[in-house]
Amino acid sequence: MTTSGIRRSARLFASALALTPLIAEAGWDQLNLTRGVTPYSETVYDLHMMILWVCVVTGIGVFGAIFYSILKFRKSKGAVAAHWHENTLVEFLWTAVPAVILVVMAIPATKALVMMEDVSKSDMTIKVTGYQWRWRYDYIGEGIHMYSGLARTSDVARQLNSGIDPKSVENYLLEVDNELVLPVGRKIRFLTTASDVIHAWWVPALGWKRDAIPGYINESWALIKEPGVYRGQCAELCGKDHGFMPVVVRALPEAEYKVWVEKTKAEQAAKTAGLAQPATAAVAQAN
Amino acid sequence: MSQAATHHDTHHEAHHATGITRWLTTTNHKDIGTMYLVFSLIMFFIGGSMAMIIRLELFQPGLQFVNPQFFNSMTTMHALVMIFGAVMPAWTGFANWLVPLMIGAPDMALPRLNNWSFWILPFAFTLLLGTLFMPGGAPAGGWTMYPPLVLQTGEAFPFLIFAVHFMGASSIAGAINIIATVFNMRAPGMTLMKLPLFVWTWIITAFLLIASIPVLAGAVTMLLTDKFFGTSFFNAAGGGDPVMFQHIFWFFGHPEVYILILPAFGIASAIIPTFARKPLFGYSSMVYAAASIAFLSFIVWAHHMFTVGMPLAGELFFMYATVLIAVPTGVKVFNWVATMWQGSMTFETPMLFAIAFVVLFTIGGFSGLMLGVTPVDFQYHDTYFVVAHFHYVLVTGAVYALIAGTYFWLPKWTGHMYDEKLGKLHFWLSTISVNVLFFPQHFLGLAGMPRRIPDYAVQFADWNMVSSIGGFVFGASQLLFVWGIVKCARGGEKATAQVWEGAHGLEWTVPSPAPYHTFSEPPDASTIEGGMR
Numbered sequence: 055m056t057t058s059g060i061r062r063s064a065r066l067f068a069s070a071l072a073l074t075p076l077i078a079e080a081g082w083d084q085l086n087l088t089r090g091v092t093p094y095s096e097t098v099y100d101l102h103m104m105i106l107w108v109c110v111v112t113g114i115g116v117f118g119a120i121f122y123s124i125l126k127f128r129k130s131k132g133a134v135a136a137h138w139h140e141n142t143l144v145e146f147l148w149t150a151v152p153a154v155i156l157v158v159m160a161i162p163a164t165k166a167l168v169m170m171e172d173v174s175k176s177d178m179t180i181k182v183t184g185y186q187w188r189w190r191y192d193y194i195g196e197g198i199h200m201y202s203g204l205a206r207t208s209d210v211a212r213q214l215n216s217g218i219d220p221k222s223v224e225n226y227l228l229e230v231d232n233e234l235v236l237p238v239g240r241k242i243r244f245l246t247t248a249s250d251v252i253h254a255w256w257v258p259a260l261g262w263k264r265d266a267i268p269g270y271i272n273e274s275w276a277l278i279k280e281p282g283v284y285r286g287q288c289a290e291l292c293g294k295d296h297g298f299m300p301v302v303v304r305a306l307p308e309a310e311y312k313v314w315v316e317k318t319k320a321e322q323a324a325k326t327a328g329l330a331q332p333a334t335a336a337v338a339q340a341n
Numbered sequence: 342m343s344q345a346a347t348h349h350d351t352h353h354e355a356h357h358a359t360g361i362t363r364w365l366t367t368t369n370h371k372d373i374g375t376m377y378l379v380f381s382l383i384m385f386f387i388g389g390s391m392a393m394i395i396r397l398e399l400f401q402p403g404l405q406f407v408n409p410q411f412f413n414s415m416t417t418m419h420a421l422v423m424i425f426g427a428v429m430p431a432w433t434g435f436a437n438w439l440v441p442l443m444i445g446a447p448d449m450a451l452p453r454l455n456n457w458s459f460w461i462l463p464f465a466f467t468l469l470l471g472t473l474f475m476p477g478g479a480p481a482g483g484w485t486m487y488p489p490l491v492l493q494t495g496e497a498f499p500f501l502i503f504a505v506h507f508m509g510a511s512s513i514a515g516a517i518n519i520i521a522t523v524f525n526m527r528a529p530g531m532t533l534m535k536l537p538l539f540v541w542t543w544i545i546t547a548f549l550l551i552a553s554i555p556v557l558a559g560a561v562t563m564l565l566t567d568k569f570f571g572t573s574f575f576n577a578a579g580g581g582d583p584v585m586f587q588h589i590f591w592f593f594g595h596p597e598v599y600i601l602i603l604p605a606f607g608i609a610s611a612i613i614p615t616f617a618r619k620p621l622f623g624y625s626s627m628v629y630a631a632a633s634i635a636f637l638s639f640i641v642w643a644h645h646m647f648t649v650g651m652p653l654a655g656e657l658f659f660m661y662a663t664v665l666i667a668v669p670t671g672v673k674v675f676n677w678v679a680t681m682w683q684g685s686m687t688f689e690t691p692m693l694f695a696i697a698f699v700v701l702f703t704i705g706g707f708s709g710l711m712l713g714v715t716p717v718d719f720q721y722h723d724t725y726f727v728v729a730h731f732h733y734v735l736v737t738g739a740v741y742a743l744i745a746g747t748y749f750w751l752p753k754w755t756g757h758m759y760d761e762k763l764g765k766l767h768f769w770l771s772t773i774s775v776n777v778l779f780f781p782q783h784f785l786g787l788a789g790m791p792r793r794i795p796d797y798a799v800q801f802a803d804w805n806m807v808s809s810i811g812g813f814v815f816g817a818s819q820l821l822f823v824w825g826i827v828k829c830a831r832g833g834e835k836a837t838a839q840v841w842e843g844a845h846g847l848e849w850t851v852p853s854p855a856p857y858h859t860f861s862e863p864p865d866a867s868t869i870e871g872g873m874r
Contacts, residue, residue, distance in 0.1 A: 084800060087720055087787045095720075102717050109707035116678060117700055123681040124696070128688075129618070135685040139620035148675045149668060156664050159714070164657060166716035171653040212404060212796055220402040220799055227798045246650075251490040252583060254648060254723060258789045262719035265649045267584060268489060269577020272650035289648075289723040289791045291483045293490060294410040297794030 088258050091280045095261025097166045173273045176243035184253030184266035187295035191234050198318050204298045205229035228285040233304045237311035238278045246272045257286035257301050278305040368452030370437045373459050377434030384426030391419035396812035399805050404796050412795035413481035420484035425508040431743050432604045433515040436543050442848035443537045445528025445864045450521035458514035465507035472497035488575040488586050492568050502565045509554040516547035530867025539607030541628050545635045546603045553596040560589040584649050591642035599638045605742030609695050612749050613677050616692035617684030618843040623676040630669035637666050647718045656715045663713035690764030694745035697772050705733030726786025732779045751829050752836035756854030759829040770818040777811030
């Protein structure tokens with residue numbers, strides 16, 4: 055190798071290194087699927103990694119053979135072409151082996167799907183209704199309901215040429231006015247539907263998305279294992295503000311959740327009462 | 342019959358129309374092929390400009406250039422223009438030029454239908470692109486046209502529907518013509534199992550078109566009556582079913598994706614043996630694999646809609662059928678690799694694009710396999726992971742094969758060699774930038790970025806910027822492609838009849854450029870080894 059060649063390789067290597075901090079800074083969670091916080095999301099993550107590795111290994115084999123051929127069987131190196139163009143055994147093997155790998159992969163995939171579709175024995179039910187462009191949540195049996203739309207801070211910043219730097223807005227586009235508060239440790243059944251066009255309710259940490267379709271009520275479930283705030287977005291194109299209807303789930307420990315339910319119930323009851331007697335409410339507010 | 346055709350051709354040549362009349366009235370497969378290819382190149386740049394607007398808006402978070410409604414119009418129109426305007430007409434253009442030359446026929450079986458099927462297209466796209474200037478804007482509900490959203494389209498709505506009808510009519514006419522040509526006009530001795538794979542994959546594609554396009558026509562007609570005539574096919578409030586549209590659409594839509602990619606398999610199977618100087622490995626298994634893929638394409642449609650809430654049995658069936666496609670697709674990839682193995686390879690531009698096609702299409706195949714696994718698709722669905730997947734199979738798949746095929750047959754079409762240095766520059770710029778453009782989109786999707794959004798949360802900013810830079814370079818690189826084609830059409834080193842040392846097949850037996858009329862006397866194809874070579 056000539057000196058200039060080495061220098062060129064070194065420069066190439068240096069520029070490759072320069073990319074590494076970008077990847078490191080981005081972090082694993084910006085490169086790969088989340089593991090999530092439900093039994094289902096963990097199953098999905100494991101399944102995802104398994105298929106990914108199957109693809110990576112197959113890719114190394116196939117691409118390895120291609121690059122080996124490119125280097126080895128080139129005319130400029132004096133390679134002379136062989137004339138064979140069939141081999142029954144090889145052709146049988148590369149039909150049968152992938153088929154067997156697929157069957158092996160299908161077993162855990164089937165189990166995961168059976169798990170996801172089993173919504174029986176749930177501890178509570180949340181009805182999710184999609185609107186252009188916000189969500190409505192009904193806590194079935196609790197009498198609590200709320201609308202949840204994009205937080206004001208994000209809504210101002212996301213206007214065309216708003217002049218506000220999105221990076222200065224906390225949880226830009228992933229913040230709502232009313233969060234969906236849920237308990238940890240309970241099997242929660244979700245019923246999704248919509249009132250206008252099709253939407254899709256998605257929180258990656260729960261491990262799934264489900265379409266919200268007018269005229270349909272879809273069932274799904276989640277059992278959140280850890281308290282925390284989990285963010286997601288509408289995942290089905292639903293018109294101009296499709297990108298601006300986030301989902302925020304706040305998972306609370308059972309005791310805190312119960313307190314929240316009682317408090318919210320009381321608030322909503324007061325509000326309903328207030329609506330029934332607007333004059334009194336106005337006076338009470340003035341005082 | 343053959344004598345009559347010969348007589349007609351000589352007569353026709355004597356009174357050759359000139360100027361614009363020639364192109365309006367031509368029934369010559371080479372003229373029509375050229376018109377299809379030029380048309381698709383124009384559409385490629387119109388669709389590409391829309392992609393540039395999309396990547397420009399996504400360059401950084403916040404809205405800087407367009408409003409969300411226009412952004413949605415851009416994603417919708419980009420898809421419609423690229424699928425129906427760029428890739429499908431390009432394949433029909435290739436078929437027009439090459440199928441008669443490859444099977445030793447004097448022209449297509451139905452030349453007047455051929456003229457008509459091309460000339461429908463400019464009208465179709467005038468209707469479609471005209472919607473950009475209409476009140477309410479261009480269609481913005483996605484190219485998949487899902488109701489109820491698509492019914493919110495403004496005045497553009499009926500124009501969209503009729504444009505789709507026109508494109509469909511054009512495709513069906515083209516498909517009928519290709520089937521009629523291949524089944525009736527093969528030279529003596531050109532048996533079916535000697536056909537070049539490009540012809541085989543096109544016959545299969547033509548059957549897919551005839552079977553699937555009328556289904557699309559039905560679906561969009563139901564949309565039209567729902568909107569204007571008070572029907573409730575897809576309106577839940579009227580007893581209809583919005584999910585039924587998705588089933589019908591994807592019953593068309595999945596075969597459609599193979600319509601876009603099967604001829605690409607044929608191109609790769611023509612180019613790789615030529616530059617490896619070795620016969621294609623597993624010719625018959627290639628034919629059977631293409632046919633299996635085509636069959637499977639009709640029973641996997643619901644994998645595009647796993648999240649609509651199907652019964653468990655349905656989800657399992659569509660998962661199994663979908664991952665099964667990996668088997669025949671794998672066979673094709675392995676066959677191409679085996680063709681290169683122990684060959685004597687050179688790396689002219691067509692070969693470079695063909696090898697990149699095999700590698701990058703396979704990456705798209707891997708992500709396709711991942712998407713086919715239903716429980717995981719509940720995460721991937723409608724994210725940028727899907728966007729990365731279908732751009733790997735359509736851009737580095739279908740479009741790369743189109744580019745490879747263009748460089749490969751350009752000397753036959755123009756009679757000149759293209760500029761090899763320019764071709765290689767085009768290849769390297771495209772291949773590096775296309776990966777910078779689409780590979781990070783896998784990361785974005787996995788990290789949770791939904792598709793079809795004009796603005797995004799700030800954690801997606803880095804990879805979107807990288808992707809946009811790749812997009813701008815890739816877009817600009819395609820100007821080199823046009824330059825190369827124009828340069829080659831205008832002059833350059835004279836091409837021989839065979840053009841490439843390793844080229845085999847009937848199209849390489851006629852002079853370059855191919856004369857206006859070829860095979861007026863059918864060649865004796867019994868001596869040709871055909872696709873088996």
